[in-house]
Amino acid sequence: MNGNGNGGPLDGAVIAVAGAAGPAGRAALLRLAEAGATVVASDADAARLAEAVDAARYAHGGATVTGDTVDLFDLGAAREWADKTEKEFGRIDGLVHLVGGWRGSATFAETDLADWELLEKLLIRTVQSTSLAFHDALLRSDRGRYVLISAAGASQPTAGNAAYAAAKAAAEAWTLALGDDFRKAGGEEGPKAAAAILVIKALVHDAMRAERPNAKFAGFTDVKELAEAIAGVWDRPAREVNGQRLWLTPKP
Numbered sequence: 001m002n003g004n005g006n007g008g009p010l011d012g013a014v015i016a017v018a019g020a021a022g023p024a025g026r027a028a029l030l031r032l033a034e035a036g037a038t039v040v041a042s043d044a045d046a047a048r049l050a051e052a053v054d055a056a057r058y059a060h061g062g063a064t065v066t067g068d069t070v071d072l073f074d075l076g077a078a079r080e081w082a083d084k085t086e087k088e089f090g091r092i093d094g095l096v097h098l099v100g101g102w103r104g105s106a107t108f109a110e111t112d113l114a115d116w117e118l119l120e121k122l123l124i125r126t127v128q129s130t131s132l133a134f135h136d137a138l139l140r141s142d143r144g145r146y147v148l149i150s151a152a153g154a155s156q157p158t159a160g161n162a163a164y165a166a167a168k169a170a171a172e173a174w175t176l177a178l179g180d181d182f183r184k185a186g187g188e189e190g191p192k193a194a195a196a197i198l199v200i201k202a203l204v205h206d207a208m209r210a211e212r213p214n215a216k217f218a219g220f221t222d223v224k225e226l227a228e229a230i231a232g233v234w235d236r237p238a239r240e241v242n243g244q245r246l247w248l249t250p251k252p
Contacts (some may be wrong), residue, residue, distance in 0.1 A: 009143060009234040011036035014089045016082070018072055018130050022207040023046035024149070028096055029056035031227035033063035037093075040085050042070040062242060072126040078133035085137075092137035094145040096230055099126040105133045108159040116163040123167040124174065131178050131195075139185055144193030145233050148175045149226070150245070152201050156252035172197055172245070179243030186238075194242035196233050198220035200226065201249040221248045 015032050019025055020041035032039045041056075043049040046069045053067040068084075070177045071077045086092050101122035103115035131146060137142030150172050157165030179195035186192055204220040221229075229248055233241055 008035060010231060013037045013093035013143065013234070014040065014085065014091050015094040015096060016040045016042070016085060016092060016130075016134065017096045017098060018042050018070075018126060019097065020067070021045050021052045022098065022100065023178045023207070024100075024203055024226055025098045025204075026052045026055060027223040027227035028098060028157055029053070029065060030059055031224075031231050032061040032096075033065055035231050037063040038089055039066070040089070041065065041067045041070070042081060043067070044069065044071070059084075065233055071130045073121050075129045075132060078129035082133040082137055089215075091141055092134060092179070093141045093143050094147065094234070095130050095134045095138065096147045096149075097127055097130055098149055099123070100149070102164055104164055105160045108162060111160075111162050113163075116167070118165040119163050119171075124170045127171045127174050131174065135178070135181070138193045139182070142148055142192065143234060143238075144182075145238075145241075146175065146178055146193075146195040147233050148195070148197045149198050150197050152199055152247075152249055152252050154199075159217065176243055182242055190239040191242045192238055194233070194238040196241040196243075198226065198233075198247050199247045199249065219249050 015037045015051055017025060017028055018031055021043035029039050029041055029052055041053055049067045053065050056065040057063060068081060070081045099122055101119060105111050151168050153161050153165040154172055175195050175197055182191040182193045182195055190234035200221040201219040203223055204217045205223045
């Protein structure tokens, strides 16, 4: 374990981050490493993942940040990743789900069901694989957290976003079922592990602002703010966050 943290709830924790190579993943790796966690990252893009892992290691000298290319469409591969992680580091205290993707259409009638087939894999299958693969380890932890990043559109779908909103809503339902499992496992003492959903409108990062300097990005969540909110899930008792949608944007 590394000792970069400040003795907080993430110091010495082992956190897996799925979909770690994008801007949100990079910010999460940096924040979790800063808090003293050992961070185990995965992504389908090996080159971008390596860059993200190196950046987090460089920013926090001495931090343990590793990367694996994992096919999260495959439950067996996800289980192998979880088993390898727990065997290597002795515990798993969290899984942060940042696997994303978006497809949409100009109107409802123009919806392409090929978009649904892709989004079902990216946004639902990966949640199923990671939650099932990491379930037992999270229950063994004294601070297990499963954190899903979702979108406000799941609660208020728009005409051109039917496939995306439906996939996000399904991912939320799956995560809430995991939370109910954690609740039942905790019995009268309450859950020891928690499944929480962080809800955003959309994400923004520095490169987007540079490309569109006049855009307001109203209601968007900066990836650094999201990373702070992810880390904050460990600051609160499992009972408070389990089975909860935690809104980072106004509710629709």
